[in-house]
Amino acid sequence: MSNTQTARPLLDVRGLRHRFGTVTALDDVTFDIADNEFFALLGPSGCGKTTLLRAIAGFEQPEHGEILLDGADLASMPPHRRPVNMMFQSYALFPHLSVEKNVAYGLEAERRSRSEIQTRVGEALEVVGLATMAKRKPAQLSGGQRQRVALARAIIKRPRLLLLDEPLSALDRKVRAEMQLELKRMQREVGMTFVVVTHDQEEAMSMADRIAVLNAGRVEQLDTPVGLYSTPRTRFVADFIGTSNLFDGTADAAGIEVPGLGHFPGEHAVPAGRPASAVLRPEDMILGDPGTGRWTCTVIDTVFLGGGSTVSLAVDGHATPVTSVLHAATGLRPGDRVGVGWKSDRCVIVPGEVSSAVPQREAAVPAGISG
Amino acid sequence: MAARVRRAMRDGMNRQRFSRALRAAPFLGPQSLFLALFVVIPIGLVTTYAFMTRGRFGGVSPEFSLENFTRLLEPVYLNVLFNSIGVAALTTALALVLGYPTAYLIARLPTRWRTVALLMVLLPFWTNFLIRTYAWILLFNNAGWLNQGLEALGWIDGPMNLLYSQPAVVVGLLYMYLPLMILPLYSSIERIDPELEEAATNLGSRPFRVFRTVILPMSVPGMLIGCVFVFVPSMGNFVIPELLGGGKMLLVGNLVRDAFLKARDWPFGASLALVLTIFLVVLLALQSRASKRITEGSPDA
Numbered sequence: 001m002s003n004t005q006t007a008r009p010l011l012d013v014r015g016l017r018h019r020f021g022t023v024t025a026l027d028d029v030t031f032d033i034a035d036n037e038f039f040a041l042l043g044p045s046g047c048g049k050t051t052l053l054r055a056i057a058g059f060e061q062p063e064h065g066e067i068l069l070d071g072a073d074l075a076s077m078p079p080h081r082r083p084v085n086m087m088f089q090s091y092a093l094f095p096h097l098s099v100e101k102n103v104a105y106g107l108e109a110e111r112r113s114r115s116e117i118q119t120r121v122g123e124a125l126e127v128v129g130l131a132t133m134a135k136r137k138p139a140q141l142s143g144g145q146r147q148r149v150a151l152a153r154a155i156i157k158r159p160r161l162l163l164l165d166e167p168l169s170a171l172d173r174k175v176r177a178e179m180q181l182e183l184k185r186m187q188r189e190v191g192m193t194f195v196v197v198t199h200d201q202e203e204a205m206s207m208a209d210r211i212a213v214l215n216a217g218r219v220e221q222l223d224t225p226v227g228l229y230s231t232p233r234t235r236f237v238a239d240f241i242g243t244s245n246l247f248d249g250t251a252d253a254a255g256i257e258v259p260g261l262g263h264f265p266g267e268h269a270v271p272a273g274r275p276a277s278a279v280l281r282p283e284d285m286i287l288g289d290p291g292t293g294r295w296t297c298t299v300i301d302t303v304f305l306g307g308g309s310t311v312s313l314a315v316d317g318h319a320t321p322v323t324s325v326l327h328a329a330t331g332l333r334p335g336d337r338v339g340v341g342w343k344s345d346r347c348v349i350v351p352g353e354v355s356s357a358v359p360q361r362e363a364a365v366p367a368g369i370s371g
Numbered sequence: 372m373a374a375r376v377r378r379a380m381r382d383g384m385n386r387q388r389f390s391r392a393l394r395a396a397p398f399l400g401p402q403s404l405f406l407a408l409f410v411v412i413p414i415g416l417v418t419t420y421a422f423m424t425r426g427r428f429g430g431v432s433p434e435f436s437l438e439n440f441t442r443l444l445e446p447v448y449l450n451v452l453f454n455s456i457g458v459a460a461l462t463t464a465l466a467l468v469l470g471y472p473t474a475y476l477i478a479r480l481p482t483r484w485r486t487v488a489l490l491m492v493l494l495p496f497w498t499n500f501l502i503r504t505y506a507w508i509l510l511f512n513n514a515g516w517l518n519q520g521l522e523a524l525g526w527i528d529g530p531m532n533l534l535y536s537q538p539a540v541v542v543g544l545l546y547m548y549l550p551l552m553i554l555p556l557y558s559s560i561e562r563i564d565p566e567l568e569e570a571a572t573n574l575g576s577r578p579f580r581v582f583r584t585v586i587l588p589m590s591v592p593g594m595l596i597g598c599v600f601v602f603v604p605s606m607g608n609f610v611i612p613e614l615l616g617g618g619k620m621l622l623v624g625n626l627v628r629d630a631f632l633k634a635r636d637w638p639f640g641a642s643l644a645l646v647l648t649i650f651l652v653v654l655l656a657l658q659s660r661a662s663k664r665i666t667e668g669s670p671d672a
Contacts, residue, residue, distance in 0.1 A: 057569075057573055059569055080572045085574065086569075086570075092567050094570075094571075096588050105584070106575055109571075109574055109575035109580060153574070
């Protein structure tokens with residue numbers, strides 16, 4: 001987070017609140033984005049991330065709060081004047097215009113000279129690798145090519161901020177992986193600030209410098225990918241990012257007490273007596289001979305993944321199986337008994353969810369707020 | 372060798388296509404029959420009659436003649452043809468000007484109100500069109516409501532001759548066919564993804580430019596269909612010119628009717644009808660080609 005404190009942030013979102021009818025889409029959302037940052041808004045569908053993006057673009061008027069760009073309030077600026085361009089989830093290419101006309105659209109709106117438009121369209125198509133497709137109509141392109149056109153159209157005005165709404169969701173898996181790397185490369189090359197909305201944590205983790213995890217309209221945690229994974233600050237983040245073994249219990253001074261499983265030592269800021277959860281990542285589990293470690297467990301199943309293997313373990317007194325990842329093939333078979341422990345410094349303790357505050361992950365959401 | 376293979380493949384494909392057509396025949400039967408009875412045969416008759424001579428007591432006598440067509444070129448008839456085109460074109464233009472904003476507004480209403488609005492557009496069709504046309508006579512009459520109203524307001528001193536004029540005919544046609552303009556326009560505007568408007572706005576277009584560069588060009592196919600839908604029946608209508616034009620305003624439709632029913636000159640009526648039909652078919656062909664060119668390459672073409 002140090003990079004945001006060096007200078008005035010490019011985008012400053014303060015106390016944003018918005019509701020659709022009775023559904024809270026944004027609940028006191030505050031964060032800032034530094035210049036040249038690759039920023040991701042990550043969350044399950046209906047968490048408000050698309051609403052947030054649309055509020056920045058000017059398509060939603062939030063009920064409360066401010067959005068400052070370069071220190072200037074955006075509220076008074078109509079959407080067509082904001083120096084913010086957006087790449088839509090559906091790409092929203094103009095079907096009646098050729099690729100080059102689509103890309104030129106934003107410059108024509110600015111009434112640039114014909115020669116300037118031509119050069120810049122050529123450059124933008126070059127950047128996305130579609131120079132030979134200039135005369136085609138969007139319908140004559142593949143999904144990946146359309147995505148590139150949408151990107152070229154969005155970057156051609158050199159916006160201060162580029163918003164990307166689920167940029168890769170319409171692509172198949174292989175193209176998606178390529179485009180992730182390419183987006184990242186392009187962001188460095190054009191030197192622009194990117195804000196990506198996604199529900200795919202892998203996508204956010206692989207591309208973004210920092211990620212804001214949203215849930216039910218709130219920012220759960222804002223951190224680097226590594227920070228989110230290694231030190232989640234809420235149970236939601238621990239559960240949402242990567243795989244984790246979660247143990248719910250009650251906090252005490254030196255850790256938490258989990259009913260039936262005993263004490264998990266660890267540092268934390270949860271007041272004693274309050275619900276808390278211990279988070280253990282699969283790769284931090286230690287497997288050994290029966291009798292070593294904390295528990296002796298039965299192997300339920302093993303999955304060989306090439307570079308390593310995943311072992312599911314039944315822990316007495318714990319309903320859900322515990323997952324462990326080994327960086328090698330394993331000789332364990334279902335039914336084997338193993339001793340299980342964990343690297344004690346890797347146990348993260350987060351506030352537990354009081355039942356009334358359990359976020360509704362799949363809450364009924366009106367059509368207006370997808371994402 | 373390759374050519375033979377190709378030919379064999381083509382033959383195989385043709386045979387396949389033929390057998391598929393054969394299997395589909397029972398389902399196409401009823402409507403093919405309908406088309407044959409009410410479209411192909413009548414047009415065949417009209418075409419044949421157009422090249423024959425008038426019978427002494429009406430009907431046709433089977434003597435080949437091109438006289439009907441040379442008669443068509445007489446200034447009297449050419450004038451009627453041009454006048455009809457003019458009236459139909461004016462009606463179409465006005466329908467487009469009035470229909471576009473209406474269709475646009477309906478397409479942007481909340482879904483619930485859209486159905487209501489469309490119903491209102493179609494509501495007049497529930498009443499017999501003769502009755503509705505007579506209503507216009509009541510309205511336009513020298514002692515009609517419009518004249519009375521204007522007089523009462525003091526805007527005019529004596530009644531204006533509103534009825535039995537070309538504008539009255541155009542108003543009548545416009546009233547009759549406006550929904551045929553609104554509906555295709557509505558359906559083409561309604562299908563335009565609102566996200567395209569947002570994208571255009573996001574790229575720096577003010578609302579009018581969004582309309583001019585996105586909505587308008589994308590609704591051209593609907594505009595073309597609407598124009599054909601209004602132009603074609605306006606061209607052939609003969610009731611409205613008679614009732615609201617007072618018989619002074621002859622359009623092609625009146626001419627055809629008079630040739631058949633009053634002059635009992637079937638071959639001439641047939642040649643008029645044939646020319647009208649050809650004209651309209653050409654128009655439809657142009658419209659469909661233009662639409663295809665525009666929608667070419669768009670995903671829902």
